[in-house]
Amino acid sequence: xxxxxxxxxxxxSEEHQKFVNYLQQKNKRKxxxxxxxxxxxxxxxxxxxxxxxxxxxxxKSNAYHALRKRLFQSLxxxxxxKNLEDENSVDMQIVKYILASRTFLLQNNFKIAYKxxxxxxxxxxxxxxxxxxxxxxxxxxxxxxxxxKIDLNELILKQKENQKKHQLEDQLNIVYAKLKSVLNEITYxxxxxxxxxxxxxxLTEHNIKLDSxxxxxxxxxxxxxxxxxxxxxxxxxxxEDFVLKSYNTLKLKKETDKQLFYQxxxxxxxxxxxxxxxxxxxxxxxxxxxxxxxxxxxxxYYKRFILKKTLVEVLNLNYTNRxxxxxxxxxxxxxKKNNDIETLLDLQLTCFMFYFQKGNYDKAKSISSKFYHxxxxxxxxAGLDWVIKKNVAELLLYIELQEDDxxxxxxxxxxxxxxxxxxxxEQTRILTFLKFAEQYYLNPESITTEAFKIQLEKSFEWxxxxxxxxxxxxxxxxxxxxxxxxxLYQTTLxxxxx
Numbered sequence: 001x002x003x004x005x006x007x008x009x010x011x012x013s014e015e016h017q018k019f020v021n022y023l024q025q026k027n028k029r030k031x032x033x034x035x036x037x038x039x040x041x042x043x044x045x046x047x048x049x050x051x052x053x054x055x056x057x058x059x060k061s062n063a064y065h066a067l068r069k070r071l072f073q074s075l076x077x078x079x080x081x082k083n084l085e086d087e088n089s090v091d092m093q094i095v096k097y098i099l100a101s102r103t104f105l106l107q108n109n110f111k112i113a114y115k116x117x118x119x120x121x122x123x124x125x126x127x128x129x130x131x132x133x134x135x136x137x138x139x140x141x142x143x144x145x146x147x148x149k150i151d152l153n154e155l156i157l158k159q160k161e162n163q164k165k166h167q168l169e170d171q172l173n174i175v176y177a178k179l180k181s182v183l184n185e186i187t188y189x190x191x192x193x194x195x196x197x198x199x200x201x202x203l204t205e206h207n208i209k210l211d212s213x214x215x216x217x218x219x220x221x222x223x224x225x226x227x228x229x230x231x232x233x234x235x236x237x238x239x240e241d242f243v244l245k246s247y248n249t250l251k252l253k254k255e256t257d258k259q260l261f262y263q264x265x266x267x268x269x270x271x272x273x274x275x276x277x278x279x280x281x282x283x284x285x286x287x288x289x290x291x292x293x294x295x296x297x298x299x300x301y302y303k304r305f306i307l308k309k310t311l312v313e314v315l316n317l318n319y320t321n322r323x324x325x326x327x328x329x330x331x332x333x334x335x336k337k338n339n340d341i342e343t344l345l346d347l348q349l350t351c352f353m354f355y356f357q358k359g360n361y362d363k364a365k366s367i368s369s370k371f372y373h374x375x376x377x378x379x380x381x382a383g384l385d386w387v388i389k390k391n392v393a394e395l396l397l398y399i400e401l402q403e404d405d406x407x408x409x410x411x412x413x414x415x416x417x418x419x420x421x422x423x424x425x426e427q428t429r430i431l432t433f434l435k436f437a438e439q440y441y442l443n444p445e446s447i448t449t450e451a452f453k454i455q456l457e458k459s460f461e462w463x464x465x466x467x468x469x470x471x472x473x474x475x476x477x478x479x480x481x482x483x484x485x486x487x488l489y490q491t492t493l494x495x496x497x498x
Contacts, residue, residue, distance in 0.1 A: 004068065008042050098139065260296055447482050
C-alpha cells in the first residue's frame with residue numbers, strides 16, 4: 001500500500017483523470033473495482049479494513065489483495081507509457097535517422113544514408129548528445145571506405161573529440177556521485193570530514209577542473225559540486241561569481257525538454273547562493289526565472305520544485321522587510337501535500353523562525369509542538385545541521401516563554417549530545433552563544449553592562465557581514481536585541497544592512 005500511495009501522491013489532478021481513463025479503457029469487465037480503489041487511495045483512505053468495507057462490504061477480502069497488486073502494476077505501466085510519450089522528440093528523431101540510414105547502407109544507397117546521418121549529426125551536436133554522436137560517427141566510419149566522398153581522417157578526429165567530451169561527462173557523473181555520498185555522511189550521519197580536502201582529492205583523482213561547461217547536465221553537476229562545498233563550509237561568497245558566469249554560458253546553449261530539469265536545478269542553485277550572500281533582490285529575480293521554467297512543458301517539473309522555490313522565495317521576502325507576505329506564502333504551501341520531506345521540514349523551521357522574529361511566541365510554540373519525532377529521525381530526514389538549528393531555536397523560545405524546566409533540561413541534553421561533535425567540526429561558537437543565552441536567562445540585567453559587552457567581543461571570532469552566514473547573523477541578532485533592548489526583527493534587518 002505504501003508503494004501505491006507514494007506513486008499516486010506524485011500525480012497531478014490532470015494525471016489522476018488520465019489514469020482513470022487509462023483504467024477504464026483497459027477494463028474488459030464492468031464490475032472491475034480498480035477505479036474505485038484508486039479513487040479511495042487518492043482521497044487519502046489508507047486503512048485496508050475501511051477500503052474492503054467500501055469495496056466488498058466486509059473488513060477482509062482476498063480479492064482486495066489481488067486487486068491492489070493489479071492496480072500497482074497498472075500504475076507502473078501507466079507511468080512507463082507516459083514517459084515514453086513525453087520522451088524527448090529530438091532523441092527519438094535521431095534514433096529514427098540512424099536506423100533509416102543503416103537500412104540504406106545495407107542496400108548500398110550510400111548517398112542517401114550519409115545525407116540522413118549528416119542530419120542526425122547536426123541535431124545530436126546541437127543538443128550535446130555525446131552517446132548518440134558516437135553511434136553516428138561509428139556508423140559513418142564503418143562504411144566510409146564504400147563512399148569516397150567521405151573524409152575518413154576528419155571523421156576519426158570528430159569521433160575522438162566527441163569521446164573526450166563524453167568521457168568528461170562520465171567522469172563528472174562519478175565525481176558528483178562520490179561528493180554527494182561524502183555530503184550525505186556529513187549531513188545525515190554526523191561524520192566529521194573535511195569536505196574541501198575531500199573535494200580536492202576526488203577532483204584530482206579524476207582530473208576534473210571546475211572551469212568548463214558542456215551539456216546542461218554537466219554544468220549542473222559542476223555547479224552542484226561547488227554548491228556542496230559552499231553548503232558544508234557556508235562560504236557561499238566564494239562561489240557566486242563562478243555560478244553566475246557558468247549560467248551565462250549555459251544560456252547561450254539551445255534549450256531542449258530534457259535539459260529543462262537541470263536548468264531549473266541550476267537556477268535554484270543561483271537563487272539560493274544569492275540569498276545566502278544577502279543579495280536578496282537579485283535572488284528574487286532568479287526565483288521569477290525559476291517559476292517561468294517550472295511552468296514550461298505543461299508544468300511537468302512544477303510539483304518537484306515548488307517547495308524549494310517557495311523556501312528561497314519566502315526567506316528573501318523575510319529579509320527584505322516583507323515578513324507578513326513571507327508568512328502567508330509559507331503557511332499556504334505547508335497546507336499542500338508533497339513528498340519532499342526535507343524541504344517541508346525546512347519550511348516548517350523557517351515558519352517557526354518568522355513567528356519567533358515577529359515576537360509571536362505562541363504561534364512559534366504551536367509549530368514547535370509538531371516536531372514530535374526524535375532527533376535521530378530528523379537527522380535522517382533533514383540532516384544534523386537542521387537538528388542543531390531546531391534545538392537552538394527552541395531553547396531561545398523557552399527563554400522567551402520563561403519555561404524553566406524545559407529550557408534547562410533541553411540545554412543539558414543538547415550539550416551532552418552535541419558538544420563533542422561541535423568541537424570536532426570547530427563550531428564551538430554555538431556553545432558559546434548558548435552560554436551567553438543562559439547567562440541572560442539567569443540574570444537579564446547583566447547583559448546590558450559594559451563588562452558583558454567586552455566579554456562578548458572577546459568570545460567570538462568576528463568576520464565581515466558579507467562572509468558571515470545569514471542564519472548565524474539571525475541567531476546573533478537575538479543576543480544583540482537583548483543587549484540594546486530593541487525589536488528582534490528590526491535588529492536582524494539592521495545587522496544585515498551594515
